Amino acid sequence: MHDCRRTQAQLTDLVCDELPQAERVRVRAETAACGACHAEYRALAETLRACVRAETMVQPPEDFWPGYHARLSQHLQAHPVAPQTTTRTFVAGQRPTSLWWWRRALTASWRVPAPVAAVVALLLVVLSALALRPAPANIVLAAPPQVESAAPERIVTVPVVQEKLVTRTIYVTRRDQAQSRRTPQVSRASGAQLAGTAQEQTVERSAAPLMLTGFQPAGEVKLRVIKGNFTHEQ
Amino acid sequence: MATEFLNSESELIACAQAGDCEAFCALTRHYERRIYSLALHYCRAARDAEDLTQEVWLRAFRALADFRGDASFYTWLRQIMIHAFLNHRRGAAVRHADTTLQLSQLAEGALDEAPTHARDAETTLHDRLLVAQVMDALGELPAQQRLIFLLKHDEGMTYEEIARALGCAPGTVKKALFRAVAKLRMRLCVETESSDEATRLAPCAASKNF
Numbered sequence: 001m002h003d004c005r006r007t008q009a010q011l012t013d014l015v016c017d018e019l020p021q022a023e024r025v026r027v028r029a030e031t032a033a034c035g036a037c038h039a040e041y042r043a044l045a046e047t048l049r050a051c052v053r054a055e056t057m058v059q060p061p062e063d064f065w066p067g068y069h070a071r072l073s074q075h076l077q078a079h080p081v082a083p084q085t086t087t088r089t090f091v092a093g094q095r096p097t098s099l100w101w102w103r104r105a106l107t108a109s110w111r112v113p114a115p116v117a118a119v120v121a122l123l124l125v126v127l128s129a130l131a132l133r134p135a136p137a138n139i140v141l142a143a144p145p146q147v148e149s150a151a152p153e154r155i156v157t158v159p160v161v162q163e164k165l166v167t168r169t170i171y172v173t174r175r176d177q178a179q180s181r182r183t184p185q186v187s188r189a190s191g192a193q194l195a196g197t198a199q200e201q202t203v204e205r206s207a208a209p210l211m212l213t214g215f216q217p218a219g220e221v222k223l224r225v226i227k228g229n230f231t232h233e234q
Numbered sequence: 235m236a237t238e239f240l241n242s243e244s245e246l247i248a249c250a251q252a253g254d255c256e257a258f259c260a261l262t263r264h265y266e267r268r269i270y271s272l273a274l275h276y277c278r279a280a281r282d283a284e285d286l287t288q289e290v291w292l293r294a295f296r297a298l299a300d301f302r303g304d305a306s307f308y309t310w311l312r313q314i315m316i317h318a319f320l321n322h323r324r325g326a327a328v329r330h331a332d333t334t335l336q337l338s339q340l341a342e343g344a345l346d347e348a349p350t351h352a353r354d355a356e357t358t359l360h361d362r363l364l365v366a367q368v369m370d371a372l373g374e375l376p377a378q379q380r381l382i383f384l385l386k387h388d389e390g391m392t393y394e395e396i397a398r399a400l401g402c403a404p405g406t407v408k409k410a411l412f413r414a415v416a417k418l419r420m421r422l423c424v425e426t427e428s429s430d431e432a433t434r435l436a437p438c439a440a441s442k443n444f
Contacts, residue, residue, distance in 0.1 A: 012412045016386060018393055047419040052387060054368035055275050057361060068284065069266060073259040075288045076295055080255065111401050 002030050007037045015044045243307060251298050258295050265308055266291075269315060275384055276319055278369050290318045312389070316399050319381055371421035379414040382407055 007030045013019045014027050031037045060068075112120075243264065249257035269290060273283040294314050301310050372380055378400070385391045385399070393404040393411075400407070 012415055013408070015415075016411060018408075043419060044415060047415060047422055048387065050364060050422055051368050051372070051383075051418060054365045055271075055388065057365050058274060058369065059271060060274075060280075065267065068270065069259075069263065071284070072262060072266065072288055072291060076259060076262075076292060077255050079292055079295075080253075 002034055002037075004034060004036055007031065007034065008040050011037070011041050011044050014041065015048055244303075247298070247301065247303075247307060250295070251301070255295075258298070261307075262291055265311060268308075269311070272315070272384055272388055273319070275369075275372065275388060276380060277322075278373050286318065286322050289322070290315045293318055313399055316381070316385070320378070320400075367422060368418075371418050374421060375414050375417060379410045379417075382410045383414040383418075386411055 007027060010019065010023070010027050011031070014024060014031075019027060031041045243261065246257045246261040250261055266287070270283060270287050273286045273290070274280065277283045277286060290311075294311055297314065301307070372383070375383065382396055382400070385396050391399070393407045396407045397404040
């Protein structure tokens with residue numbers, strides 16, 4: 001089935017001699033059988049013939065060349081080129097030196113289409129930005145140091161509005177220590193009861209005159225704070 | 235004869251690679267006409283063609299140390315020529331907004347500047363007009379299409395060879411050539427209906443230059 005559009009699309013290849021042999025025979029046969037395709041083929045061939053004919057007419061005469069060559073030689077001699085100390089020309093049967101291969105490897109270049117080069121450059125920029133981005137600040141709370149204390153460890157539940165570490169230095173008189181030894185059950189009481197007891201003792205102390213004679217601070221007591229808020233308050 | 239030429243060419247290349255300018259000048263004699271003709275068809279002006287070919291030969295002389303003999307010397311030289319043509323196009327585009335010669339200049343000036351066989355007594359007005367019209371039509375092509383057309387029809391290169399030389403796909407070359415031929419045909423007013431060759435090649439009324 002003859003298709004004029006398909007045939008005429010191949011006519012440029014036909015006049016440029018770029019069709020394979022079998023395809024050329026087929027297109028020629030179709031062109032000969034179809035008047036429109038044949039006229040198109042003749043027009044294209046005539047265009048190329050006119051161009052080639054005109055180009056062959058635009059040729060300098062013989063007396064042009066001696067002067068041209070003289071000017072060319074003069075131009076080349078006016079721009080001397082330094083002789084190459086190391087030539088890279090291969091001689092048949094001679095292997096190139098390793099230095100030559102190294103130089104070639106270091107100066108090798110590849111032709112890359114501009115869009116591909118742009119995409120690769122963009123990827124490199126993005127990857128560099130990601131690699132150089134500062135790492136997110138991971139706040140690692142160090143475990144509280146275990147303080148070897150001679151004082152008995154107490155667990156006190158303290159209501160905390162916000163997450164805070166509360167460190168209190170408690171000064172305990174010898175009398176308080178002795179009293180606490182006499183009432184060991186108090187230390188095992190709940191946090192609320194302890195808080196109440198401490199308040200009562202404070203009230204008692206504020207009422208009685210403080211005896212600072214012989215007062216010595218007992219070491220620092222580390223309170224373990226149970227984090228929470230008012231909803232968790234017991 | 236051919237072997238002697240090749241031997242002499244390889245000897246000239248070896249001497250030129252060592253920096254012998256005389257040897258390189260002797261080497262230019264083998265290919266200067268071919269290079270100049272292509273440059274003349276590309277530039278459509280004798281002075282530009284001479285400047286361009288001098289640039290091509292100077293580049294070749296400077297790059298001769300890189301010639302390794304993988305391909306023929308002319309293939310290597312043609313690659314330099316193509317790059318020089320394309321760079322000339324870019325430079326010319328910066329220097330001159332429009333390098334296309336006017337038809338009248340081409341018919342009366344440029345052809346006289348680059349003397350042709352058409353100046354002989356047998357030269358007819360039809361030939362001169364045809365030359366002027368073809369050169370003007372070539373001048374209206376984009377530079378790359380013009381170069382592809384010349385490489386195909388003057389140099390006889392295949393699509394693949396042109397594509398390799400220009401660093402593009404063979405399909406791109408094929409499309410460019412198709413468009414170039416279509417534009418030339420339109421510009422030369424080659425009609426499909428008319429079978430009379432003289433009528434088809436005569437300047438048509440649509441041509442504003444006539």
